[in-house]
Amino acid sequence: MIPWRSWSWLIGKQCQAIGFSFSDNLLILEQAPLIQHALNLPALFTTETVKDAVTSIRRPFITFVLGGPGSGKGTQCARIASAFGVAHLSAGDLLREEISSKSTNGELIRSIIKEGKIVPSEITVNLIHKAIKSSTADKFLIDGFPRSEENRIAFERIVSFLIGVEPDLVLFFDCPEEEMVKRVLGRNQGRIDDNIETIKKRLKVFEKLNLPVISYYSAKGKVHKISAKGSVDEIFEKVHQLFSSLKEANGFA
Numbered sequence: 004m005i006p007w008r009s010w011s012w013l014i015g016k017q018c019q020a021i022g023f024s025f026s027d028n029l030l031i032l033e034q035a036p037l038i039q040h041a042l043n044l045p046a047l048f049t050t051e052t053v054k055d056a057v058t059s060i061r062r063p064f065i066t067f068v069l070g071g072p073g074s075g076k077g078t079q080c081a082r083i084a085s086a087f088g089v090a091h092l093s094a095g096d097l098l099r100e101e102i103s104s105k106s107t108n109g110e111l112i113r114s115i116i117k118e119g120k121i122v123p124s125e126i127t128v129n130l131i132h133k134a135i136k137s138s139t140a141d142k143f144l145i146d147g148f149p150r151s152e153e154n155r156i157a158f159e160r161i162v163s164f165l166i167g168v169e170p171d172l173v174l175f176f177d178c179p180e181e182e183m184v185k186r187v188l189g190r191n192q193g194r195i196d197d198n199i200e201t202i203k204k205r206l207k208v209f210e211k212l213n214l215p216v217i218s219y220y221s222a223k224g225k226v227h228k229i230s231a232k233g234s235v236d237e238i239f240e241k242v243h244q245l246f247s248s249l250k251e252a253n254g255f256a
Contacts, residue, residue: 031080038043050210056218061223063135063140063141063143064142064172064227065170065171065172066089066143066144066170066171067145067148067175067176069145069147069149069174069176069213069216069217070175070177071178071180071205071213072187072202072205072206072209073178073184073187074176074177075178075186075235075238076147077093077147078235079176079229079238079239079242080144082242083144083242083246086243087142089143090138090140090142090143091133091146092134092135092143092144093147094127094145094148094150095146095147096146097127097131098122101126101224104169104204105242108126112126113170114163117201118201119200119201120204120208121208121212122205122237123154124151124154124156124157124158125157125161127148127157128154128157128158128161131145131148131162132162135162144174148237149216150212152215152216154218155216169220169223169225170220170225172225173217173219173225173227174226174229175227175229176229176238177228177229177231178232179229180206182231184203227245
């Protein structure tokens with residue numbers, strides 16, 4: 004008799020063979036009965052069995068990376084990605100790329116960011132979803148997201164069908180406000196939101212909307228707080244210790 008694990012693997016492979024991939028998992032879940040019929044599976048394989056097999060094809064390790072503007076999230080994420088082979092998705096970069104595309108969404112995003120406000124959750128989540136689908140990675144840092152409870156709920160509603168209910172880890176870079184302002188004004192990257200008026204607005208938005216997200220995941224034991232004071236190397240030393248501790252349990256290289 005073929006063990007369940009082998010059947011699960013086989014069903015997943017057969018789904019892929021007939022043209023379904025990770026990006027189609029939501030469709031597969033909705034049409035599991037049809038897939039069961041198309042694959043001519045024995046009656047003992049219920050719709051739930053097919054769903055379980057398909058969703059087991061790929062389940063990436065997700066880390067949300069949070070912190071105020073200028074807290075060093077992007078810099079540290081780049082080093083984590085290099086040291087541990089993790090794909091780095093920056094919510095801000097994805098939004099800026101959309102702006103550069105001159106799409107309708109891009110123009111809307113530009114005006115919202117210029118005001119220091121939060122981009123609608125549906126837009127940001129769909130850009131993240133698209134980036135995950137197009138990647139072959141199985142470990143992701145999602146940098147600068149979720150920025151609000153609305154973001155968090157939208158991610159769980161839209162993406163959770165594909166990769167799980169919640170992130171595995173939430174990394175929070177805790178940095179004093181005066182240090183964040185100093186860093187943002189000094190980075191001179193030509194970004195439309197790097198000016199003192201917008202920075203002050205962003206910090207107020209961060210305190211009002213982002214901190215409740217951190218509190219939510221803290222209550223679930225998922226938050227790891229890193230002091231973002233000090234040099235880039237000093238901060239990364241703390242980060243490296245954290246990810247090294249995950250190495251054996253979660254396969255970080």
